[in-house]
Amino acid sequence: MTTETLIHPPVSDADALIADMGARARAAAKRMAVAPTDRKASGLRAAAAELRAREADILAANARDMAAGEANGLTSAMLDRLRLDAGRLGAIAGAVEAVAALADPVGAEIDRTSRPNGMVLSRVRVPLGVIGIIYESRPNVTADAAALGLMSGNAVILRGGSEAVHSNRAIHAALAAGLSEAELPADAVQLVPTQDRAAVGALLRAQGLVDIIIPRGGKGLVARVQDEARVPVLAHLDGICHLYIDAAADPDRAVALAVNAKMRRTGICGATETILIDRAYADPRAIIDALIGAGCEVRGDSAIAALSPHVTPASANDWDCEYLDAIVSIAAVDGVEGALAHIDAHSSRHTDAIVTEDRDAAERFLAEVDSAIVMHNASTQFADGGEFGLGAEIGIATGRLHARGPVALEGLTTYKWLVRGSGQTRP
Template identity: 65%
Template sequence: MTEPEQLIIDMGRKARAAFSKLTGVSDAQKAAALKAAARHLRDNQSMILAANQRDMKSARERDLSDSMLDRLMIDAERLEAIAAAVEHVAVLPDPVGQIIDRTERPNGLLMERVRVPLGVIGIIYESRPNVTADAAALALRSGNAVILRGGSEAIQSNGAIFDAMVTGVVEAGLPADAIQLVQTTDRAAVGAMLKASGLIDIIIPRGGKSLVKRVQDEARVPVLAHLDGINHIYIGKDADQDKAIAIAVNAKMRRTGICGAMETLLIDQDYPAPGPLVRALLDSGCEIRGDDAVLELDERIVSADESDWDTEYLAPILSVAMVDGVDEALAHIAEHGSHHTDVIVTEDADMAENFILRADSAIVMHNASSQFADGGQFGLGAEIGISTGRLHARGPVALEGLTTYKWVVRGTGQVRP
């Protein structure tokens, strides 16, 4: 057995023991632990920011992309947002123990479906140090133990955030092993997590396509996956022109490196003002790659090739196409989208409802920026990621998404005839 394999086995056993202890922890204790963790994140700001600077220096030396650097970077403002997110999770309603439904059978048996934690969660992620705090907070609040494995590019930042979080957890009387961080950069540790059936109950990958594909290909435990954010905005022929410009520019350019950023803009061929729309995007610093009809709108536009429609740029680059009505827009999305977030901009309520009904995406929006595809914006607090699958949880995965249910049957002595 290799050293990484033994490491994950040991961590898994500790996590299972911690999970068993968490089942007897009160809601108030879990909330107190997260409030303490948030306080320690703030108290250790200088240590965390110094660790992040070391990661940033190394990342620049490795020539990581601007979008990766943006995801990696922590400043005082972002650290405060991380701590505030942990604090917010502490005041959210505890899903554990909630009765989903209750029925009484003719024989008097009372049947209940009750929310329970998933167990031990393994989370494998890249770049974003905030995931260390978000994932730990959500897992703990929902009664789960968690094993975190971040990317090598953020190892210093993740370690500093982890240390602060665990200090708060222990201070509140919860088991330290409820939150564990794999602190080796050996990629074999990832493979060991994927094969840890019986120790880890579910794996959640959060990162690029290659990471998610590896997890899905190799995992011997269930996977809750988040694939590309190839998000579309369709500008209907009846769209308000000011709304269309504001939404499109924000959706693309607010932060280009997040999974909620728009990557393809579809403009109805009967929309009366495509020129001002694309010029606003170009003037904001966005490169536009368009089809033949779009190329005629501005000389700065370059020709798109087939690969552009299937690309998550995570950069100030946008593919743009003209489409013949909502049916063609939906067909384009079905062929090239990733089932993440798709948006229609229109003042036609019937058209909007048609789009909402037929778009097969985890998140569908009407007259709003795709950058709202975020658990915090949904009122869910921090999030583990956006699930683009169809089973268990879909869209922003927060507290409820980290629970399952069990049946509880209450009788008065019934026996089956």
């Protein structure tokens, strides 16, 4: 048997595999739904300790994935998402601990009302149940998804991408050890044991066993999930994020935010892909030069291209492109009105930001941009559950139903009505 076969073992019956995993996850979810907060937190802290204790094994596994990724021609952005080092692994463990320290949403009362007939009605948060998570290249998702799923009283079935197969298995082993130490059900966090694509299809068809699917990856993955799923999907589409530099922007702040929003990490979904500059802004060339100096390729419309010989003329496709690379498109617009029109036409509704000292312009932008996250005088790179104080995230939901923006503990719950009566009968 070849190494490739071991990594991607084919399955003779993908539906049977997922049915078995789903049944075990359903049983685990029932236990997790009533697990005490301190037990769940203890399991996560133990999992974080295991991640740190197994650093050498996890980084060795990641090195194998990195070598395979480089040999297979993964882009620099994909390799950046895949790469682990001691600092990143420490941050992953820290995120698991941060989730353990958060307030438990399960059982929290959302509201309470009393009816004229004396019945008392309340809504309380309950877990979603069994969550299927399909993701690409990011090994941190294995830990983040497990931590959030467990703390919110759910069971999760994880299916990571083949790019991170060794990393995911090493991280999952550490998580499983932590659960065992806290006497939580091991089946509450399962990793699909094959990269056979048939298993993905089976997971998408698992009505009655899986309550919701969360895809986290590129446009192709999300499109397949949305097309084939027979269970509800919480989707995260492209991160075509915009940064608008208003005429009233502070010049130093504008340059700093433009460079950070684009170049801090180019391969994350919160990276700015398009910068819009008010035609009345005094020094657009300084922004262009700073980006080029930071190693960024700039593609601009005719007004921007005329400002520097180092700017490449933008094509029509550039305004709808998630580069995930050191490339940015820049357009000149006519004030807030022009920025709003461009964003409405091209944004993926992920994260859009304005840089300005004009409070009225800022408030209009915040009110009228219809995206999951809208910012004023802040880098779009802050579009992250950890930065929002949520401990971690499963993804940024860009739709309008159930959850929007960084999906963390609360986003992995729903609610039920509790009705307390004293013998009332309906006339």
